[in-house]
Amino acid sequence: MNVRPAASVGDPVERIDTPALVINLDAMQRNLAAMAGFARDHGLALRPHAKMHKSAVLARLQIAAGAVGVCVQKLSEAEALGAAGVTDIYISNEIVDAGKLQRLAALAGRIQLALAVDSVLGVERLAHALHAAGTMADVLVEVDVGQGRCGVAPAAAGALAHQVVAHGLRFAGLQAYHGRAQHLRSAGAREAAIEHAVTLVRAAQAGITSAGMRCPLVTGGGTGSFVFEAVSGVYGELQCGSYLFMDRDYADNEPAFEGPRFEHALFVKSQVMSRGASHAVVDAGHKAHAIDSGLPRVWQPHGRGALEFGNGGDEHGILRPGAHASAADLPQLGQTVWLVPGHCDPTVNLHAHYIAVRGGLAHGVVEAVWPIDARGCLA
Amino acid sequence: MNVRPAASVGDPVERIDTPALVINLDAMQRNLAAMAGFARDHGLALRPHAKMHKSAVLARLQIAAGAVGVCVQKLSEAEALGAAGVTDIYISNEIVDAGKLQRLAALAGRIQLALAVDSVLGVERLAHALHAAGTMADVLVEVDVGQGRCGVAPAAAGALAHQVVAHGLRFAGLQAYHGRAQHLRSAGAREAAIEHAVTLVRAAQAGITSAGMRCPLVTGGGTGSFVFEAVSGVYGELQCGSYLFMDRDYADNEPAFEGPRFEHALFVKSQVMSRGASHAVVDAGHKAHAIDSGLPRVWQPHGRGALEFGNGGDEHGILRPGAHASAADLPQLGQTVWLVPGHCDPTVNLHAHYIAVRGGLAHGVVEAVWPIDARGCLA
Numbered sequence: 001m002n003v004r005p006a007a008s009v010g011d012p013v014e015r016i017d018t019p020a021l022v023i024n025l026d027a028m029q030r031n032l033a034a035m036a037g038f039a040r041d042h043g044l045a046l047r048p049h050a051k052m053h054k055s056a057v058l059a060r061l062q063i064a065a066g067a068v069g070v071c072v073q074k075l076s077e078a079e080a081l082g083a084a085g086v087t088d089i090y091i092s093n094e095i096v097d098a099g100k101l102q103r104l105a106a107l108a109g110r111i112q113l114a115l116a117v118d119s120v121l122g123v124e125r126l127a128h129a130l131h132a133a134g135t136m137a138d139v140l141v142e143v144d145v146g147q148g149r150c151g152v153a154p155a156a157a158g159a160l161a162h163q164v165v166a167h168g169l170r171f172a173g174l175q176a177y178h179g180r181a182q183h184l185r186s187a188g189a190r191e192a193a194i195e196h197a198v199t200l201v202r203a204a205q206a207g208i209t210s211a212g213m214r215c216p217l218v219t220g221g222g223t224g225s226f227v228f229e230a231v232s233g234v235y236g237e238l239q240c241g242s243y244l245f246m247d248r249d250y251a252d253n254e255p256a257f258e259g260p261r262f263e264h265a266l267f268v269k270s271q272v273m274s275r276g277a278s279h280a281v282v283d284a285g286h287k288a289h290a291i292d293s294g295l296p297r298v299w300q301p302h303g304r305g306a307l308e309f310g311n312g313g314d315e316h317g318i319l320r321p322g323a324h325a326s327a328a329d330l331p332q333l334g335q336t337v338w339l340v341p342g343h344c345d346p347t348v349n350l351h352a353h354y355i356a357v358r359g360g361l362a363h364g365v366v367e368a369v370w371p372i373d374a375r376g377c378l379a
Numbered sequence: 380m381n382v383r384p385a386a387s388v389g390d391p392v393e394r395i396d397t398p399a400l401v402i403n404l405d406a407m408q409r410n411l412a413a414m415a416g417f418a419r420d421h422g423l424a425l426r427p428h429a430k431m432h433k434s435a436v437l438a439r440l441q442i443a444a445g446a447v448g449v450c451v452q453k454l455s456e457a458e459a460l461g462a463a464g465v466t467d468i469y470i471s472n473e474i475v476d477a478g479k480l481q482r483l484a485a486l487a488g489r490i491q492l493a494l495a496v497d498s499v500l501g502v503e504r505l506a507h508a509l510h511a512a513g514t515m516a517d518v519l520v521e522v523d524v525g526q527g528r529c530g531v532a533p534a535a536a537g538a539l540a541h542q543v544v545a546h547g548l549r550f551a552g553l554q555a556y557h558g559r560a561q562h563l564r565s566a567g568a569r570e571a572a573i574e575h576a577v578t579l580v581r582a583a584q585a586g587i588t589s590a591g592m593r594c595p596l597v598t599g600g601g602t603g604s605f606v607f608e609a610v611s612g613v614y615g616e617l618q619c620g621s622y623l624f625m626d627r628d629y630a631d632n633e634p635a636f637e638g639p640r641f642e643h644a645l646f647v648k649s650q651v652m653s654r655g656a657s658h659a660v661v662d663a664g665h666k667a668h669a670i671d672s673g674l675p676r677v678w679q680p681h682g683r684g685a686l687e688f689g690n691g692g693d694e695h696g697i698l699r700p701g702a703h704a705s706a707a708d709l710p711q712l713g714q715t716v717w718l719v720p721g722h723c724d725p726t727v728n729l730h731a732h733y734i735a736v737r738g739g740l741a742h743g744v745v746e747a748v749w750p751i752d753a754r755g756c757l758a
Contacts, residue, residue, distance in 0.1 A: 002459035003755045017478065017758045051693065073694045080381035093694065094652045094660075096713050099396065118653055121712050149691055150653040150660055179692060273473045274497055274529040281529055286671050287728050288757050292693075312528055313558060314430065314671075314724050315452045315472065315757075333500050334475050345693050349666050350728070352755050375755075376382045376731050378667050378694075379396045 003352035006269075011366045013357055014336070018271040019284035021351040022338075025358045025367055027265035028244060034260035035243045036065040042230045047071050047090060047219065049241030052345045054374035055354065056084030058244065063088075069112065071239050075100050076377035082111045084373045090114040092175055092219070092239065094142065094150055096122045098129070100379070105133035114138035116175040118152050120163050127167035138172035139164045140219065143204045145197035146178045154200045158207030165213065173217030174208075176201045177239060182224030183293075187254045194228035201234050223250050227259035247344040249293040267299060267361065268339040268347070270317065272331050279310075280319040280330045282337050287314045289339060290346030299338035299361070307331075309339065349375055382731035385648075390745045392736055393715070397650040398663035400730040401717075404737050404746060406644035407623060413639035414622045415444040421609045426450050426469060426598065428620030431724045433753035434733065435463030437623065442467075448491065450618050454479050455756035461490045463752045469493040471554055471598070471618065473521065473529055475501045477508070479758070484512035493517035495554040497531050499542050506546035517551035518543045519598065522583045524576035525557045533579045537586030544592065552596030553587075555580045556618060561603030562672075566633045573607035580613050602629050606638035626723040628672040646678060646740065647718040647726070649696065651710050657699065659709045661716050664694040668718060669725030678717035678740075686710075688718065728754055 006020035016022065039046035048062045050070040059070045059081060069088030072078050078089045093116055095101055107113055108130065115137055117123050123139070130137060141160045144151035152160055157174065164171040181193035201218055208215045219237035221229035223246075229235040242250050245266035255261060270284035289296050291311070298307040298319065306322030307329065319337065321329050331337055338361055341347040351372055357364040385399035395401065418425035427441045429449040438449045438460060448467025451457050457468045472495055474480055486492055487509065494516055496502050502518070509516060520539045523530035531539055536553065543550040560572035580597055587594045598616035600608035602625075608614040621629050624645035634640060649663035668675050670690070677686040677698065685701030686708065698716065700708050710716055717740055720726040730751055736743040 002455075002462065002752055004455070004758075006758060015478075018476070019757050076381075076383070083381065096652050097397070097650055099394075119712055144655075148658075149695055149697060271476055273475050276523075279527075284757075286669070287725055290665070291671055292665050292690075311671075314728075316528055318528060333498055346666055349693075350755065351757070373381055376729065378398050378663075378730070379383075379385060 005353045005355070005369045007355045007366045007369065009366055009369060013361060013364045016269050016355055016366065018269050019288040020269045020355050021348065021353070022267045022269050022361070023354050023356045024265045024267065024361060025356050026360065027263040031244050031246065031262045031265055032061060032065050034262065035240060036067070038230070038260050039238055040066060044230055044235065045237040047237050047239055048244070049092070049239050050081060050374070051077060052241030052348065053244060054348055054372050054377070055370055056081050056086050056373050057370045059086045068237070072374070074377055074379060075104055076379045077374040078113065079103065079107055080374040080377050082107055086111070088112040092116050092177065094118050094122055096125060098125055101125050101129035104137070105129040105135050108135040108137045109133060114140060114172055116140045116142040117160065117164065118142045118150050120160070123160070123163045123167050123169065127169055131168065136170060139169045140172050140175040142175040143200060145176045145200045145220070146193060147180050149179070151175070154203035155207060157204035158211035161208050161213055162211045171213065173215055173219060174201060174204055175220065176218050176235070177220040177222065178225065179222065182222040183249060183253065185253055187256050190225050190256070191228050194225050194232065198232045198234055205234070224253055227256040242344055245344045247293070248297045248340045248342045264299070264340050266341060266344050268296065268341060270337045270339055272333050272335045272337060275330070275333045278320065278327045281312060282317045282319060283315070284317050284339060285313050285315040286311070288350060289341045290343050290350065292346060293343035296339035296341050299340050348372060351375065384732045384734070384748045386734045386745045386748065388745055388748060392740060392743045395648050395734055395745065397648050397715070398667040399648045399734050400727065400732070401646045401648050401740070402733050402735045403644045403646065403740060404735050405739065406642040410623050410625065410641045410644055411440060411444050413641065414619060415446070417609070417639050418617055419445060423609055423614065424616040426616050426618055427623070428618050429460060429753070430456060431620030431727065432623060433727055433751050433756070434749055435460050435465050435752050436749045438465045447616070451753070453756055453758060454483055455758045456753040457492065458482070458486055459753040459756050461486055465490070467491040471495050471556065473497050473501055475504060477504055480504050480508035483516070484508040484514050487514040487516045488512060493519060493551060495519045495521040496539065496543065497521045497529050499539070502539070502542045502546050502548065506548055510547065515549060518548045519551050519554040521554040522579060524555045524579045524599070525572060526559050528558070530554070533582035534586060536583035537590035540587050540592055541590045550592065552594055552598060553580060553583055554599065555597050556599040556601065557604065558601065561601040562628060562632065564632055566635050569604050569635070570607050573604050573611065577611045577613055584613070603632055606635040621723055624723045626672070627676045627719045627721045643678070643719050645720060645723050647675065647720060649716045649718055651712050651714045651716060654709070654712045657706045659698040660691060661696045661698060662694070663696050663718060664692050665690070666693045667729060668720045669722050669729065671725060672722035675718035675720050678719050727751060730754065
């Protein structure tokens, strides 16, 4: 509400106030093109997960590059992005609250909308809300393919799909995302996890066929695993989100054997605001970057001596020299320090704006300031 | 920007949309009164830390109960709360950026403002900005009393205080907060840490006296340690913030031997949106509660069988039966689950509104919906 943007269009990078969430546009556009090209080359639909960037501008860039629409996790995200002009949104998550489903049914009158289900109660309430509003939404049955969170067992998918149709709704396919597979460090382990997921998807598909129905689509895949879903022969749509920004946690993965490589494109700009003899303190703590997947990494593209980022609490980060550096490598009071967030999704959610820079972090210029439309849209 | 409040004034608790940040007003007001009474009884000023609640309404409630003003950590927090009517704000943190100091000097023309310093550069730049604007601010020298983050060594405090005065600024005292002491679980360990801090404060005071100056105030103390600062004889002002809401992490401390006890007054209301045979999934993940100090605790005041909260990622929480419970104790699809956040400060920062409930979580009514004015004010 009271958050002023950290910069204005045309500002040089050094004038961006700190801490700020900064996009390296050149890197981001290479990531955008690489993922779009991969999906196209494999004959797959791409529906990037907008829970990651929460931005209508970025959703539209993805769609302009070939994406069929976007995913979100929450109704309020769909409402915010829908209000900002995104017209094809899939809520890849369950909603059972009657009040929320009433809002969903209203939104379905304005945009192309889809929702995942994993319970008969969810199907009943969704049908009730849509019928009352006189609107329609696509319905995907979520199958638990290894995440151990939401979704039905493969053997139950056919019966639930049947319920969808029996309630007068459109059965659009299977939601089959394996979140736990995304950050298995070894590429082989991720491949094995997705091979197992594919086995479970095939079992769910068989159940649907037995129930006399067809399964129009299997959708899933993330930035850590999409290469494996892509070659599975069962997935028709990829949901990757983080590829656009590449956070520290994804970069720590051993890359897949084939497939595109992505660059870091999202940074937190911070400033040294206190200096000790053997440490420097920057003005970005975990109110500026989420630490659920570990601390950020100090961005040192020219390897000037590894600085280690230490947890300094909500508003501070503590830099110390790494194994191959000394106190002389620490930045001085007032200097800029660029951080690569541990996990992009919840980091983005902490900020009100993207500061989009063209021409690199060292000498670039602010090309755009974009609101993070669905920031804080939790419900 | 696009976040709609989860409820309206007059709504019963069951109608609050999820996830939502809910204040139990009755409990909060008991906490408010207990802390105000403690400070009054000990003849100490209370300047609660508004980095925790980021709310002008709550700051004004604290001031009405006797607080002299509030602390914040960031200039943008001071700007947001100042714009919302809070007139006495201490930024208990360093700022060395010239652009920020220019804004600070402007704000100092509108409200009573104070800032901490720990470098000559910081003093020089602050003086330059204030003199250019023709405004004044109180300046406190931060001493590192055990946190190992910002602040000068005690032996350097006198020289820096002298610099403050030499630059035509008002030296208002010492900032001496020991953040690391707050969550030492044993009360004895916290007492020992503050005893050591007090020794360091005395050394800093001696340096100031040697420099021919007096030290008007020592300010510090947090919810985990204030009882020990209060009896030290050196602290004149307490900065506690979390006492108002009491999070899980503070509740896990062994209580101090004496001093008030605080109740949980801040909750995340969540809803079960998926059910497995041996787990339930709620719609609140770490975009709805910060996990830097650990996961939230499921609020089970009547001990109906301990449910364990497991990390379900950004948008989900996974409930499993604890050691003394079984799957039969799991809540059903659609049921409400109240969570006590692990750490209140960064949890509050994730939300756009407080939903303030009178009459308890079970049968209460929404009395107020308050904006979280300084949410996302990072700079």
